[in-house]
Amino acid sequence: MPGKQDISIEPLARVEGHGGIKVEIQDNKISKVEVRILEGPRLFETLVVGKTPEEDLSIVPRICAICNLSHKYAALRGLEKALGVKVPQATQEYRHLMHHGEFLESHSLHIYFLALPDFLGYNNAVAMAEKHGETVVKALKLKKFGNKIMRLMGGRMIHGENPILGGFGRLPSREELIQLKEEALELLPFAIETIDLLATLDVPDHMERETQFLCCKPLHDGYDYYGDSFLTSDGKEHPAEDYKSVIKEHVVGHSFAKRSAYNGKPFTVGAIARVLLLGERFKGEAKKAYDKLYNERWHRNPIYNNFAQAIEQVFSLEGVIEVVDKLLASEPPKVALPTQETGAGTGAVEAPRGTLIHHYKIKDGKTTAADFITPTAMFLDDLEEFIRTGGQTMLARKQKENIELEFEKIARSYDPCISCSAHLVEVEFK
């Protein structure tokens, strides 16, 4: 078909925040793909200048509600390095528990409520409930459990202030911990059923292309969601402090979000990157889930991110059980205090949707500079490339029907967080 045709999907539904997709087709070729970030800039990096680390910890999680505790965790890891806080091992374990809670909350929200309606042909999960009532009810239970952990460890459902420098304001009781373990054991069969459900879904192949992956390298030889260095799919390892030379940021005109490249090319972060780089480390039911779902198309197909999240749900439920056992055997830790008032620190964690980096400079107890690199800002370029390839293939196959839905599916599979990515665009002066 000669001539120009525009496809505009706006607003992009069932993602966090306000965005859209614009695709231009010229003479039957995709001439332009823009994932548009339409939320206004919030300038968080400038908001924290002049504040105490304590205020930073309260303010920065407000970048994003879904992964507010990942932001808190990255901030804690960065600020504690800057201020020389020696965090006790038991406190680390409580943080892992908190982090598992957020992964369960975020992944269950995405898999069942934002992504699955596409595969089963509904506009939303409530409409889906008419035929798939049991799945939706169980999914709500799983999400509720994730939220329960976030409320318990965070201090409330969203933007809790309980995690503080060196520890927590209040720790959960033994009874509360034991109850979490019992609930995790109860929910594990449903998370495993989900693996079987996903295994039956047809995954489209139109967008497949080679790409690169990045994630945090855990501090032990198991699978995990945090680290002090990054692993990349070219087999290299990079210290977290070097993030600026590893992840090159640039600006595009059509969105309020920074873009990123590794080796001059787009890359993917998130559950699929973690499972591809660390999947051999799974144990227990998570390993069984991995063996069941993984295939070599994952390297070229972001739709499998939904599958990777489902494996991580299993991993995190098993993780809750393991951490609770450790905590029940340990003494409640004391809050560790700063040993210096001036310093710099980089904190890296895996948020549910990918690697999250916070960097702080503190002088005499006040913040002089801060930098946040969010997963969505990292993967947007790669997401656009997948939409481009998918569109090209669909045009070549003369597959015109549902082309918009297919673009939306690609975008949603990344579980993009637009609030996170819209916080700042920096322009270099030349």
Added chain:
Amino acid sequence: MAWKQKALVGPKPRVGVYGFTGCAGDQLLLIHTEDELLNLFRAVNIHSFVMASSKPIEEALDVAFVEGSISTEEEKEHLLDIRKRAKILVAIGNCAVNGGPQAMYAGDTKYEKRLEQVYGNAQFVSEPLEAKPLDAYVTVDYYLPGCSIDAKQAFPLISRLVHGAIPEPYPHPVCHECKLNENRCLLIDKRFCLGPLTLGGCGSACPNHNLPCVGCWGPSDDANFTEHVKLLESFGMTKKDIIRRIRNYGGHKILKYIEKI
């Protein structure tokens, strides 16, 4: 203080849930009330809730719930359009009510300069505006403060609107809830806390964890700002530090309370 009846809505009101600039936490809170979510979708006619559902219907609405600050020209236009279509408009969350943390420097007249410092002369998708609450541009019928909003406040308000009744304002400060929870007052131990200045509704979430209130529900109209600042100064904090912290979540609405301090 009571709210007046704004408009009557019938059974199964047509509802829109919208999000502008913010963290999406207020919409997320609605999605996260697992025990109520299916009932909510059944009790009302959800015409638009883009975060939860595709294919929105953008026509006349009985009630619009709007989250986020207005931070671009496009958002302003969209808000004006929602106001035209909605019988009742409810501002949900700190960003919509006060402007949010992105409005903590409200009124310093340096927005243009800050923007230029960060962006240079970049071209924007939509012209950025200094973050403002919804009522800077439209009439807001009811306010649901919080960062994020709390289900215990949100669902009574939604239920009343669904049943054609008038919601009630909640003018009590955090201290009120903190006393009911029998917490030891942090101020007795000369610890910083913004509970006396801040609207309640969170159930004193932070003091319950032996942590200070950071003020995230925004200012309470009954608060004595002058005396509280003096009290905090007597703990050894400087006025500058105190005012800076008060402003973190006060947005535009805090200005009238602190201008004379």
